[in-house]
Amino acid sequence: xxxxxxxxxxxxxxxxxxxxxxxxxxxxxxxxxxxxxxxxxxxxxxxxxxxxxxxxxxxxxxxxxxxxxxxxxxxxxxxxxxxxxxxxxxxxxxxxxxxxxxxxxxxxxxxxxxxxxxxxxxxxxxxxxxxxxxxxxxxxxxxxxxxxxxxxxxxxxxxxxxxxxxxxxxxxxxxxxxxxxxxxxxxxxxxxxxxxxxxxxxxxxxxxxxxxxxxxxxxxxxxxxxxxxxxxxxxxxxxxxxxxxxxxxxxxxxxxxxxxxxxxxxxxxxxxxxxxxxxxxxxxxxxxxxxxxxxxxxxxxxxxxx
Numbered sequence: 001x002x003x004x005x006x007x008x009x010x011x012x013x014x015x016x017x018x019x020x021x022x023x024x025x026x027x028x029x030x031x032x033x034x035x036x037x038x039x040x041x042x043x044x045x046x047x048x049x050x051x052x053x054x055x056x057x058x059x060x061x062x063x064x065x066x067x068x069x070x071x072x073x074x075x076x077x078x079x080x081x082x083x084x085x086x087x088x089x090x091x092x093x094x095x096x097x098x099x100x101x102x103x104x105x106x107x108x109x110x111x112x113x114x115x116x117x118x119x120x121x122x123x124x125x126x127x128x129x130x131x132x133x134x135x136x137x138x139x140x141x142x143x144x145x146x147x148x149x150x151x152x153x154x155x156x157x158x159x160x161x162x163x164x165x166x167x168x169x170x171x172x173x174x175x176x177x178x179x180x181x182x183x184x185x186x187x188x189x190x191x192x193x194x195x196x197x198x199x200x201x202x203x204x205x206x207x208x209x210x211x212x213x214x215x216x217x218x219x220x221x222x223x224x225x226x227x228x229x230x231x232x233x234x235x236x237x238x239x240x241x242x243x244x245x246x247x248x249x250x251x252x253x254x255x256x257x258x259x260x261x262x263x264x265x266x267x268x269x270x271x272x273x274x275x276x277x278x279x280x281x282x283x284x285x286x287x288x289x290x291x292x293x294x295x296x297x298x299x300x301x302x303x304x305x306x
Contacts, residue, residue: 054285057278057281057282057285058282060274060275060278061275061278061279061280061281061282061283062282063275064275064276064278064279064282065279065282065283065286067086069084069085069086070086070087070088070279070283071086071087071088071091072086072088073085073086073088074086074087074088074089074244074245074246074256075087075089075244075245075256075261075276076089076244076245076246077244078244080265080268080270080272080273081270081272082272083272083275084272085244085276087258087261087276087279087280087283088246089243089244089245089246089247089256090256090257090258090260090261090280090283091258091283091287092246092248093161093247093255093256093257093258094230094257094258094259094284094287095287096161096248096250096255097161097164097165097168097229097240097250097255097257098226098229098230100162100165100250101165101168101169101172101226101229102172102222102225102226104165104166104169105168105169105172105173105176105225106172106176106222106225108169108173109172109173109174109175109176109177109180109225110176110180110218112128112132112173112177113176113177113178113180113181113184114180114184114206114211115128116128116129116132116177116181117181117184117185118184118202118206118210132173132174132177132178133174135170135171135173135174136174136175136178138170138171139234140167140171140232140233140234140235141234141238143167143168143170143171143234143235144167144234144235144237144238144239145238146167146170147163147166147167147170147235147239148163148238148239151163151166151239152239158252159238159239159240159241160239160240160250160251160252160253160255161240161249161250161251161254161255162250162251163239163240164235164236164239164240165250167235167238167239168229168232168235171225171228171229171232171235172225172226172228172229173225175221175224175225175228176218176221176222176224176225178221179217179218179220179221179222179224179225180214180217180218180221182217183214183217183218183221184210184214186214186217187209187210187213187214191209191210191213192205192209192210195208195209216300219295219298220295222295223291223292223295226291227288227291227292230258230284230287230288230291231259231284231288232259233259233260233263236257236259236260236263237260237263240254240255240257240260241254241260242254242256242257242260242261242263242264243255243256244256258280258281258283258284258287259284261276261280262277262280262281262284265277
């Protein structure tokens with residue numbers, strides 16, 4: 001009688017590193033695909049209200065813009081029951097205020113950003129940066145009330161378009177400061193160091209090297225700031241009464257803008273007034289869009305080429 005003993009079974013071979021790596025890659029690919037689907041779904045969900053607003057404004061206001069009177073006439077003598085008139089007084093007022101606001105705000109904002117990036121050290125720089133942060137989050141109605149307290153209550157001046165521009169400056173400066181600051185930080189330090197090595201002073205390096213390199217980004221920030229202030233309503237309601245006539249005087253009389261034109265007729269239930277509201281809203285959107293396109297053209301031809 002012979003006895004046989006079973007040989008111990010060999011352990012199962014461990015999966016090869018290639019298989020382990022392949023397993024992990026499939027899991028990672030699944031999670032990557034899932035994240036991509038979630039992000040696309042969130043993007044499309046965010047587009048829904050934007051597309052809905054644009055379609056509504058376009059459908060209800062486009063017929064107003066197709067008439068020549070819209071671009072050549074004001075609302076002088078036109079009541080809410082009457083059909084006709086145009087928006088040239090509001091378009092002109094909006095552009096004038098935007099230009100004056102930019103003329104005041106852009107030099108202040110760019111110089112502030114240059115100081116914070118190129119020279120700012122210590123407590124004063126931190127205080128300036130802190131104040132810019134506060135201005136970034138300030139509501140537009142607070143800026144308007146501040147200017148009202150200074151311009152009307154303290155100095156006794158009348159509510160005029162220039163006071164509106166001062167309130168809009170408070171809203172535009174922090175936007176341009178932060179965008180310009182980020183663009184200046186993106187300029188490689190090697191460019192500055194090479195300029196210093198050639199004996200070029202720091203101020204000339206900033207003017208001739210740093211600012212031209214960041215020019216396109218600065219222009220983009222200025223346009224973002226302009227796009228914000230052109231659509232603000234609170235400073236216009238508090239400091240700039242509406243008029244239906246064409247006016248170019250910033251220091252006397254009234255001046256119309258597109259937001260105040262919208263506000264003037266928004267409570268009316270009559271169809272002519274509602275048509276003007278939608279037409280003014282579409283005109284404001286087109287102005288901001290054209291401003292962005294012009295800025296992109298300027299940035300494209302103004303950038304530094306290697």
